[in-house]
Amino acid sequence: xxxxxxxxxxxxxxxxxxxxxxxxxVVDLRGASKVFExxxxxxTRVEALADIDLAVGRGEFISLxxxxxxxxxxxxxxxxxxxxxxAGTVAVNGKSARQARLDRDYGMVFQAPVLFDWRTVQxxxxxxxxxxxxxxxxxxxxxxxxxxxxxxxxxxxxxxWQLSGGMQQRAAIARALALDPDLLLMDxxxxxxxxxxxxxxxxxxxxxxxxxxxxxxxxxxxxxxxxFLSTRVVVMSPRPGRITTIVPIDLPRRRDFETREMxxxxxxxxxxxxxxxxxxxxxxxxxxDPARRVAVEGLGG
Amino acid sequence: MTARGxxxxxxxxxxxxxxxxxxxxxxxxxxxxxxxFRDGSGQEIVYMPPLRWEIVSDLSLPHVWEIWGAxxxxxxxxxxxxxxxxxxxxxxxxxxxxALGFVAGAILGLVLAALFxxxxxxxxxxxxxVVASQTIPILALAPLIVFAFGNGVLGIVIVAxxxxxxxxxxxxxxxxxxxxxxxxxxxxxxxxxxxxIFWKLRFPSSLPYLFAAFKIAATASxxxxxxxxxxxxxxxxxxxxxxxxxNEQFASGPAKLFAAVLASGxxxxxxxxAIAVAEALVLRRRRSVRAE
Numbered sequence: 001x002x003x004x005x006x007x008x009x010x011x012x013x014x015x016x017x018x019x020x021x022x023x024x025x026v027v028d029l030r031g032a033s034k035v036f037e038x039x040x041x042x043x044t045r046v047e048a049l050a051d052i053d054l055a056v057g058r059g060e061f062i063s064l065x066x067x068x069x070x071x072x073x074x075x076x077x078x079x080x081x082x083x084x085x086x087a088g089t090v091a092v093n094g095k096s097a098r099q100a101r102l103d104r105d106y107g108m109v110f111q112a113p114v115l116f117d118w119r120t121v122q123x124x125x126x127x128x129x130x131x132x133x134x135x136x137x138x139x140x141x142x143x144x145x146x147x148x149x150x151x152x153x154x155x156x157x158x159x160x161w162q163l164s165g166g167m168q169q170r171a172a173i174a175r176a177l178a179l180d181p182d183l184l185l186m187d188x189x190x191x192x193x194x195x196x197x198x199x200x201x202x203x204x205x206x207x208x209x210x211x212x213x214x215x216x217x218x219x220x221x222x223x224x225x226x227x228f229l230s231t232r233v234v235v236m237s238p239r240p241g242r243i244t245t246i247v248p249i250d251l252p253r254r255r256d257f258e259t260r261e262m263x264x265x266x267x268x269x270x271x272x273x274x275x276x277x278x279x280x281x282x283x284x285x286x287x288x289d290p291a292r293r294v295a296v297e298g299l300g301g
Numbered sequence: 302m303t304a305r306g307x308x309x310x311x312x313x314x315x316x317x318x319x320x321x322x323x324x325x326x327x328x329x330x331x332x333x334x335x336x337x338f339r340d341g342s343g344q345e346i347v348y349m350p351p352l353r354w355e356i357v358s359d360l361s362l363p364h365v366w367e368i369w370g371a372x373x374x375x376x377x378x379x380x381x382x383x384x385x386x387x388x389x390x391x392x393x394x395x396x397x398x399x400a401l402g403f404v405a406g407a408i409l410g411l412v413l414a415a416l417f418x419x420x421x422x423x424x425x426x427x428x429x430x431v432v433a434s435q436t437i438p439i440l441a442l443a444p445l446i447v448f449a450f451g452n453g454v455l456g457i458v459i460v461a462x463x464x465x466x467x468x469x470x471x472x473x474x475x476x477x478x479x480x481x482x483x484x485x486x487x488x489x490x491x492x493x494x495x496x497x498i499f500w501k502l503r504f505p506s507s508l509p510y511l512f513a514a515f516k517i518a519a520t521a522s523x524x525x526x527x528x529x530x531x532x533x534x535x536x537x538x539x540x541x542x543x544x545x546x547x548n549e550q551f552a553s554g555p556a557k558l559f560a561a562v563l564a565s566g567x568x569x570x571x572x573x574x575a576i577a578v579a580e581a582l583v584l585r586r587r588r589s590v591r592a593e
Contacts, residue, residue, distance in 0.1 A: 080490055101492055108490040114483045117587050118505050127501065131493045159586055179491075 026183055026215045027056040027079055031088035033240075034074050047240035048074045052088070054234065054243060058182070061209055061216045063226035063233045065272065067280060071241030072219045073187050079217060080108055080185050093182060104132060106183040107176030107214075111191045113168035115160035115175075122147065122156030125175045132179060139178075146174040149208060166197040170204070177212060184209075186218045190225070199257075202228055206255055223276070227251075227268045228260060235272060237279035244279035247272050322365050334359045363556040368563070371556035384557060388543065388564040395526050395539040396568055398454060402461020403522035403572075407515065409462065410469025414507075415499065417470075418477040428474075435467045439525065444532045452534030457541075461525030465518040472514030476507025509587075512580040519572040527565065540565050 034049040048071040056062050064072040077083045078090055081097040092100035100106065107128075115124045125146050129139035147153050150170040152163075160168055169189055176184055189205075190198040202225060209216055220226050226233045233247040249268055251259060259265055330336075332354030338346045355361065372385040413431065417424035439460065446463070447456035480502050488498045530541025540561060547558040 082486055082489060101490065104492055106490070108487065110483055110487070112483060114481060114487050116484065116502070116505065118508075128491045130501065131488075131491045131497050 024058040025055045025091075026058050026060075026093060027054070027217065028091040029054045029075075029079070029088065032075070032078060032085045032090055033087040034071065034078065034083070035086040049078075050240035050242050052241070052243060054246075056215060056217060058215055059213055060231045061206075061218065061229055063218045063220055063230040064236060065220055065223065065226045065233055065276065066236030066241065067238045067276070068221075070236040070238050072236055075236075075241065076185050076187050076217060076219050079183075080106060082108075100183075104128070104179050105181060106185050107179060107181040109169070109172050109176045109184065109186040109189045111188040113160065113165075113172040115168055115171055117160050119159075120156060121152065121158050121160060121163065121171050124160065124171060125156075125178055128175060128178050142178060143174070146178050147171070149177065149211065150174045150204065164197075166193055166201055169193065169201065173205070173208065177208070177214070180212075182215060184214045184216045186216060188219050188221065191221065198222075198225065199260075203256065205229065223269055223272050224260070227265060227272055228255060233268075233272050235275040235279055242279075245275040247275060325362065325365060328354070328357045329362065329364065331357075333357045333362070336364075360552070360555055363559055367556045368559045371554065372560050384560055388540075388561060391538060391540045391543045391561075392564050392568045394536075395523065395530065395541065395565075396572070398457050398529070398539065399461050399519075399522040399526040399568075399572065401458045402463075402525055403465050403515075403519055405458065406462040406465025406518060406522065407469050409466040410514070410518075411473050411511075413466070413470045414473030414477055417474050418503065419495065424474075431467065431470055434463070439464060439528055443525075443528045444534070447529055447532045447534050454536070457526055457529030457535060457539075460529035461522040464521040464525035468514040468517040468521065469511070472510045473507055476510030477503045479510065480506040508583060512576065512584070515576045515580075516573055519576045520569045523565070523569050523572060540568065 029052050032049060032052040033047070036046040036048055038045055052075060054062075064075060066072050074083065078085055079092060079097060081101040090097040093103075093105050095103070095105075115121070116127070119127070122140070122143050125143040126139045129142055134142070144153070144156060147156050150173055152167060152170055152174065155163060155167065155171075160171065163171065169192075173184075173189070176186075190201050193201060205216075206229060208214075216229075218226075218229060227249055230249050233249060234243055235245045235247060236242065237244045247268065251262065251264060251268070329350070330348075331350055332352040333350050335350070336348040338348070340346055359367075372388070373383055376382050376384045376387040413427070417428065442463070443460045446459050450456035450459060477499075484502055484506075485498070488502055493501070526539070527541040527544065530536040530539040531545050536542055543561045544558070544565070547554070547561050551558050
């Protein structure tokens with residue numbers, strides 16, 4: 001923890017991007033916790049998230065990073081109302097997460113593209129528009145525009161299985177953007193792609209983010225990816241997931257292949273890595289007995 | 302299917318028919334009754350097969366050409382209609398009943414499956430009865446159904462429906478539950494209604510399962526129609542009646558019964574093929590079908 005702060009160079013607070021989040025809060029998590037109760041008798045009660053406080057400002061690109069099982073996907077799913085909090089509150093656009101979902105305030109991209117193989121790429125992108133009841137001509141035009149945005153304009157008539165993995169994921173992003181959401185929730189969207197494709201997709205995602213002005217919450221395993229993309233990187237500790245550190249990324253807003261060779265970039269990668277390691281050490285050496293931990297937490301709460 | 306694929310399928314089918322005829326007549330040549338021919342001059346020639354197998358006697362297994370000949374002969378003495386014409390008419394009659402039963406059974410099966418997939422209570426309460434319904438022998442049930450519905454086409458269609466809805470219900474239920482959980486989550490993220498989830502995700506995901514069930518149901522619907530017709534109050538027409546009549550005349554003309562069995566088989570195959578063609582058309586854009 002101490003090491004992470006020593007490397008965090010933003011104590012000066014003069015950075016314009018770091019100040020931006022305070023403008024308008026899109027996602028506001030306060031004391032959010034999640035406990036998975038065992039279904040059957042004898043199942044372990046798993047505390048996935050504990051006491052998460054996080055405010056995401058409009059236009060931010062937030063990465064959630066942490067070891068497997070730290071609950072970062074769960075956190076994303078809580079924001080998307082795909083699961084509920086056990087304690088604490090979630091507000092999205094100033095409403096409950098459920099209302100935000102019903103108002104279709106966010107678009108979601110999963111690790112797998114989850115395209116329907118009986119639909120063409122164009123009609124996959126139209127799906128949310130169909131569900132919302134957008135008239136045919138309008139939704140066709142919108143889907144075409146979204147496909148152009150992700151540079152898949154020529155592939156609208158193809159079926160998903162005729163596309164490469166990277167192209168499928170771009171189609172999934174186009175689908176998520178079809179309803180012009182304020183917020184894009186991305187759960188390891190490039191996790192299944194090879195390194196080369198992933199780096200290209202990172203650049204394309206930044207382009208889309210810039211063009212649409214959408215707020216992004218992005219779950220990833222990859223430190224370089226998180227640093228390269230984000231305005232802030234949220235570092236989480238293992239079970240129960242807590243926010244250890246938030247690392248503001250003060251790289252120039254315009255990023256390209258050269259960004260990855262900047263000294264500042266390497267320094268930030270190191271900062272995040274050390275924050276991760278510090279979080280993993282998290283007050284106890286060796287594996288924690290989950291039952292014992294739950295008992296302790298139970299007393300505390 | 303490509304043109305080459307179709308040609309191959311047709312060739313295979315012809316090859317199969319030829320093989321069956323060769324085995325059929327080969328067995329009769331080894332162990333059947335004596336064969337009587339007339340040569341060009343009208344002289345009768347008798348061929349004596351070396352062995353005697355009851356199972357391939359002229360009564361158990363008439364010569365292929367005798368069945369063929371019976372098809373061309375009048376269906377009854379002093380009637381102009383040939384057996385072939387009669388059987389085509391009977392097959393169309395039965396086919397119509399079976400098709401009605403199939404459609405009704407498919408709809409019933411889908412509606413039940415849609416109910417079950419949305420209500421675990423309904424699923425738990427009713428699925429055992431759906432299964433139990435199929436353990437009652439159709440032979441016992443068909444007369445009751447046909448009688449109850451006034452001894453006519455309606456009762457026969459209901460017997461066909463009864464045999465059809467079961468495979469469709471079970472397969473549709475499995476198919477409707479087969480949707481990718483991540484896709485269901487995606488629909489939830491889009492705040493999709495149950496209706497939208499059903500028609501845009503669950504139903505399309507279930508189609509490969511449904512078509513597998515339709516193939517079973519299509520042939521089962523014909524069995525149902527035939528069994529329904531073959532009741533005292535069933536029908537004066539159709540393959541069921543033909544099969545019963547020719548069964549009674551078996552001793553004097555076994556070829557007629559074989560011809561009627563052949564007609565039933567062809568009707569079943571045509572139903573099956575119709576479903577297979579529909580399946581190929583509907584699923585042609587899917588990866589799973591392409592991969593095969």
